[in-house]
Amino acid sequence: MFKRHLLATAISSAMLASVSAHAAVISETTYEDIADAATWVSKDTTKSLLIATLEGDGIAVFNEQGKEIQHIEGIEALGADVRYSLTDDNGASMDIVAIGLPDEDSLGFYKITGDAKHPLSSVGTINIDATPEGVCLYQHPTSGQITATAYTEDGDLLQYKLILDGDTVKSRFNDGGVAEPVRHANVGGELSGCIVDDQSGTLYVAEQNIGVWKYGADAENVKDRAFLDVVEPHGKLEEIENIDLAIQEGGKGVVLIADEGKGFNLYDRNSGEFLAKFDVEGVEEAKLVTTARNGIWIGNTEANEPVYQFMSADEFKSLSGVSLAGLQSNRDIKVAGVKVVTASGETDAVDSKGDAADDSTIWFNESNPAKSLIIATDKKGGLLAYDLDGNEVQFFEEGRPNNVDLRQNIDDGKGGKITLAAASNRDLNTVTLYTIDGSDTPIKLLPAIGDNVHDESPEFISNVDVVYGLCMGQGEDGTPYVFVNGKDGTTEQWKITLTKDGAKGDIVRTFSVESQPEGCVVDDETQTIYVGEEDEAIWTFDARENGSTKAKLFAAVDGKHLVDDIEGVTIYETDQVRYLIASSQGNNTYAVYDMNDNNQYKGSFAIIGDDDKGIDGTSDTDGVHAFSGNLGSAYPNGMFIAQDWYNINDEYELKKQNFKMVDWREIQSALKLK
Secondary structure, three states: OOOOEEHHHHOOHHHHHHHOOOOOEEOOEEOOOOOEEEEEEOOOOOOEEEEEEOEOOOEEEEOOOOOEEEEEOOOOEEEEEEEEEEEOOOOOEEEEEEEEEHHHOEEEEEEEOOOOOOOEEEEEEEEOOOOOOEEEEEEOOOOOOEEEEEEOOOOEEEEEEEEEEOOEEEEOOEEOOEEOOOEEEEOOOOEEEEEEEOOOOEEEEEEOOOEEEEEEOOOOOOOOOEEEEEEOOOOOEOOEEEEEEEEEHHHOEEEEEEEOOOEEEEEEOOOOOEEEEEOEOOEOOOOEEEEOOOEEEEEEOOOOOOEEEEEEHHHHHHHHOOOOOOEEOHHHOOOOOEEEEEOOEEOOOOOOOOOOEEEEEEEOOOOOHHHOEEEEEEOOOEEEEEOOOOOEEEEEEOOOEEEEEEEEEEEOOOOOEEEEEEEEEOOOOEEEEEEEOOOOOOEEEEOEEOOOEOOOOOOEEOOOOOEEEEEEEEOOOOOEEEEEEEOOOEEEEEEEEEEOOEEEEEEEEEEEOOOOEEEEEEEOOOOEEEEEEOOOEEEEEEOOOOOOOOOEEEEEOOOOOOOOOEEEEEEEEOOOOEEEEEEEHHHOEEEEEEOOOOOEEEEEEEEEOEOOOOEOOOOOOOOEEEEOOOOOOOOOOOEEEEEEOOEEOOOOOEEOOEEEEEEHHHHHHHOOOO
16 A cells, blocks of 8 residues: 655655645645546535545545545545436436546446545446546436446447446446446557546547547447547647546636646637647646646646645636636536436338438328328438338338428319328439328329429429428418428428329429528418528528518527527427427427417427337437327327437447437426426
């Protein structure tokens, strides 16, 4: 066991004078080795704790004045990270710190009580099939789910999904007493640190002699990795030892890198732009940095016996020129007011790879509602029909349909009724029409006739720059209309006339928003179309062919209820209620507005997975659709459908994209809707 010392006996007065002119607080006790640290901030934000791992000398906990208030001995401890409110199924929760335990090939977890004498108490370990050199935590900002990512000296990253079972932290998945990772990746070389930005879902990994990588932090939202910065001569780094993140109010923040040869380097949290570097007197090799409540702690390993020393935000600015005003802890960055609902089902994946699934709608089987169909787009190959269990019924291979919509009980021009569907086809920049029925091949092409038909295929030629979003409406006299928008902001309104020979289409007017729209939906009752301008707002227009083309603001991107991009928009409507729902892609939520109550915002929800069913949640959603009819015992109040950009199977392996279904009763209950 290493020997600890009081600072007064460990460092001479001369040494104290040279440590740092900018550090007013130095840890009272010192140890031969310090490995990593994390800070915990109390609920009332009046105090914080520094929780430090000391390699062979265990764990030490310091208050804001640098006084040691707890020492846990007898373990080899590497890495430390803190998160707040890990919650069990009954609503009980605890703040936790995760520690790497290399001698035991495990991760240790401690409950942070804030008690003045014993702030940490052990709440379990999980055995892993690796030797951890460090650990970082990620908490999903809407669901509150926490995962732990361990890294090894061989460059492996292993991510574990945590649950709280009574008073014990456990891995959600296990095999013979060993935790199973939901994600495993090899970075390449020797790793020296990691940290997660929960709000942006970014995992930063320091590869000591190469650079700092950025990964997607969510196992269900696996983005391609990229560099933040690399070592010389191509970058500004040399030998990366540690990394942390300073989060500020209003979305600002700084990534802090302790580099043994280059000092402390600072990068903009949002853009990744290099901001500044600084050195600290008496700290020849920058090795450890930890953000605190109102400044940063620096690990000074150059002292005779290493110490932690505190630098206030003002002192930090005087050295670096970078402000840390408005510092927040991870406790503060959860998405406020967002309710969580669980996916009740999912469709089979689309056939195409990459960004392929996009939009959906529902064909209602009036004679047997449980046999209704989900009609959806594979925008690289065609239309799909799924049953309500998500099984693929038909793949209609044709073009590159982006958005799809339909209207039922349309006069077919022959004395009967049909379901008319339309899709925006990016293959030929056209509008394609279909009929939908209850046969074994429910999707059928409906030929377009007349002067506006493409030479290569019986589809209507659009004049927008690139056909993109699409929705349908039905006039007061029953006339069907198709609205198709382009990336230049223009929307065309097509009047569809069905005859015994096919469908005629005429552009009756155009209107526009200033930048790129996509999602749109028509409220037939009020003859209003809602258009989502992706980066700006949801607008309304009169949907009648002779109506005003002047836009009215419905809801603006505000970084809270709507975070750009605005993608799909849809309406849930019964005799009693009318709600507009928009996909807020920037924070993976869905905003709900009450159209019967002056369009008041009613709340937002996020869709999480069900591990017991092997269904994941949704992220980066494009198209959405809500249906209010009785679809049988599983969906008596209808369903909500959302495209899932990152589709993960029950083994947490990334698969082709698909669509998730949610029982409307879950949304109704979560948001306390009528």
